[in-house]
Amino acid sequence: MGALDWMVVGGYFLLMVGIGWWAKARVHDSRDFFTAGGRMPWWLSGISHHMSGYSAAVFVGYAAIAYTEGFVLYIWWALGISAAMVIGAFLFVPRWPRLRQRLGIISPLEYLKTRYGLPTQQLLAWSGTLLKVFDVGAKWTATALLLNVFAGVPIAAGVLLTGGVTLIYSAIGGLWADALTDLGQFLVQLVAGIVMFVTVLVTLDGVPTLWTMWDRLPEGNSQPFNGQYTLLFVLVYLLINTLSYNGGTWNLAQRFIASPTGSTARRAALFSASLYLVWPLVMFLPMWAAPILLPDLEDPQQSYALLTQELLPVGLVGLVLAGLFAHTMAMTGSDANAISSVVTRDIIPAIWRRGRAMNTRTELAVGRIAVAAFIALSMVIALTADSFGGVLGLIILWFGGLVGPIAVPMLLGLLPAFKRCGPVAAISSWAVGLAVFALTRYVFDGAIASLAPDQVTAVQVGGPVVCSIVTFLVIGLVAPWRNAASDELVDSIAVEIDASVVFGDERTGDERAATRA
Numbered sequence: 001m002g003a004l005d006w007m008v009v010g011g012y013f014l015l016m017v018g019i020g021w022w023a024k025a026r027v028h029d030s031r032d033f034f035t036a037g038g039r040m041p042w043w044l045s046g047i048s049h050h051m052s053g054y055s056a057a058v059f060v061g062y063a064a065i066a067y068t069e070g071f072v073l074y075i076w077w078a079l080g081i082s083a084a085m086v087i088g089a090f091l092f093v094p095r096w097p098r099l100r101q102r103l104g105i106i107s108p109l110e111y112l113k114t115r116y117g118l119p120t121q122q123l124l125a126w127s128g129t130l131l132k133v134f135d136v137g138a139k140w141t142a143t144a145l146l147l148n149v150f151a152g153v154p155i156a157a158g159v160l161l162t163g164g165v166t167l168i169y170s171a172i173g174g175l176w177a178d179a180l181t182d183l184g185q186f187l188v189q190l191v192a193g194i195v196m197f198v199t200v201l202v203t204l205d206g207v208p209t210l211w212t213m214w215d216r217l218p219e220g221n222s223q224p225f226n227g228q229y230t231l232l233f234v235l236v237y238l239l240i241n242t243l244s245y246n247g248g249t250w251n252l253a254q255r256f257i258a259s260p261t262g263s264t265a266r267r268a269a270l271f272s273a274s275l276y277l278v279w280p281l282v283m284f285l286p287m288w289a290a291p292i293l294l295p296d297l298e299d300p301q302q303s304y305a306l307l308t309q310e311l312l313p314v315g316l317v318g319l320v321l322a323g324l325f326a327h328t329m330a331m332t333g334s335d336a337n338a339i340s341s342v343v344t345r346d347i348i349p350a351i352w353r354r355g356r357a358m359n360t361r362t363e364l365a366v367g368r369i370a371v372a373a374f375i376a377l378s379m380v381i382a383l384t385a386d387s388f389g390g391v392l393g394l395i396i397l398w399f400g401g402l403v404g405p406i407a408v409p410m411l412l413g414l415l416p417a418f419k420r421c422g423p424v425a426a427i428s429s430w431a432v433g434l435a436v437f438a439l440t441r442y443v444f445d446g447a448i449a450s451l452a453p454d455q456v457t458a459v460q461v462g463g464p465v466v467c468s469i470v471t472f473l474v475i476g477l478v479a480p481w482r483n484a485a486s487d488e489l490v491d492s493i494a495v496e497i498d499a500s501v502v503f504g505d506e507r508t509g510d511e512r513a514a515t516r517a
Contacts, residue, residue: 001151005318012188012322013165016181016329020169023177029360033174033367034106034341038097040179040258046271048182049255050279051189051330053081053245053272057142058283059324064300065229066287070221071214072229073287078280080238081245085273088246093269094262095414096253098493101261107341108253108410115413115486116423118350123427125346127434128250128406132339133374136332137381143328144382149305150321156383162325163332163379170333171371175258178333185326192323193283199311200286203293210285216292228453236462240404243465248407250342251334262496332375340370404465405433408472418472419490422481425472433468440464 001009027033040048066073099111109128112121144158153161169177201209214222225231246269247253259265290303293310297303308320344367348355358366409426412418440448440460448459 001317001321002314004315005321006151008315008318009322009325012325015184016165017169019181019184020173020177023169023173023180026176027174027364030344030363030367031106031360032176033364034337034344035100035254036175036179036258038100038258038260040175040255040260042259042264042267043271044179044183045255045259045265045268046275047186048179048330048334049245049252049268049272050275051182051186051326052178052251052255052334053276053331055139055142055328055331057139057328059287059304060142060145060301063287063290063304066284067290067297067300067303068218069226069229070217070223070288072224072226072234074280074284075224076229076234076237078276078284080234081241082273082276084238084241084245085269085276087242089266089269089273092246092411092414093256093265094496095493096247096256097259097265098262098497100257101497102489102492105257105345107345108247108250108257108338109342109346111489112410112413113346114489116409116426120409120423120426121346122350123430124406124409125342127430129339129342129347129374131402131406132250132335133378134381136335136375136378137384139328139332140379140382143325145301146305146321146324149302150309150317159379159382162328163375163382166329166333166336167372167375170336170375171368174367175254175334175337178330178337179255179258181333182330185323185330188319189323189326190279192320192326193279195312195316196286196308196320197282200289200293200307203311204289209289213289213292217288218291221288221291228457232455232458236458240461240465243407243411244403246411248403248411250338251331254334254338254341332378336371336374336378339374340367343367343370343374402434402437402464405430405437405468408433408465408468412469412472414490414493416490416494418476419487420480420482421472421476422483422486424479424481425475428475429468429472432471433464436467437464 026036031037062073062077096108099105103111103114105111109121109125112124140159140163141155143162144153144155147153147158147161148155169181173180201207205212220226225234245252247256255268256265259268286307287304290297290300290307294303294306297306308317312320344358344363348366349358408429409421412421413426437460440463448456451459
């Protein structure tokens, strides 16, 4: 990287911190910090949801999949998420802002206290927080690997740089800062992605490259299913993505909680789905073409970074690197805010009596401290990522395998069809999912390794979530649970709520007008 590249990257970091500082003026209390006061417009929520849904790991781990397996990456990842969002837009998404209107929640797990009781809420809060520390750690590692390839920056320094900048703007501006930086980062990565797309076309055969390059790639790279990424794998991940992207991953639930109404949240979800449907086709083209431009690469994880260095002039390399940073910082910043809301509203009040009496100003201070602590701990994990199977091991196996057992009682608990599934069903589904993950990963790993490659991943990743769902349903049928407060809550969020009459004593006239708009 040249001096101009570093200037571009430095300017990007300063812009993100500047946006965070500007957003600080919009944050007056914990509701603004964690849910943007319920006033986030649908288009900003949709862009923020999209940007918070993936990180620079796409340009490391997923770039390797694109290099070796080809078009299947779009099928199982981008198309799968798009389909999952369409499903969720009509099942789950509108219920999140209704929970804010009904209960005044600012944490995705707050409603679980009414739905299942305090023990279940605490179990999911603690386990989900721990899981997210590892997940975000993988994102820092992926970004640091890219910076190492681009500029020879040590992994530790790369983790501290990206994590430190994210810590600053996230702790200052909260969800408003996350969403507004997501918008800026979306524009940066849009320009960077188009630059790489056009450069690859010009380097090869021009526009005809879109349909001629597949004949020059390894056999199978043009197929919708290839290698271990078979139809079974795609279906397993469709299930996981449906749970994760519709709120099972807490930072994505926050984008919907911050929407004024259920209908605007649905619009945001469909907008995000459309971005996942179209944009990855542009973003992945350089990765798919990499075997032609960089044949026989020893480490496919470096393909996108090496391609950028080889094809782009000074200045544009820095722009692309800034675009890669954009994805990680968008996702990790929003994760930090979501975890902070859970710590502030769910965990601290349960373990500290005085925490139950915190006002919104005190919650704001505690939330900022929690953001900083979470990001710092995740950076420590990033520095030891190899102990957990590397970047792909953390993302596909650990997060993919464990997010389901946590998300199942969260998402299914929103639906009237599962009202009879109570705390026993929720805790049992979590425990069974966790046990299945441990058994398939560490006890029966030898036997599972003898299966076909697609079956190995399907069992290790899909096994926990499938077993969690089955357990949740069976216990609800065998031992139906009835609770008046829980039933009333589930029924109330099934229909659109007139926000002007909910929590009227806490809402100003301007807030009610913004919600109606």
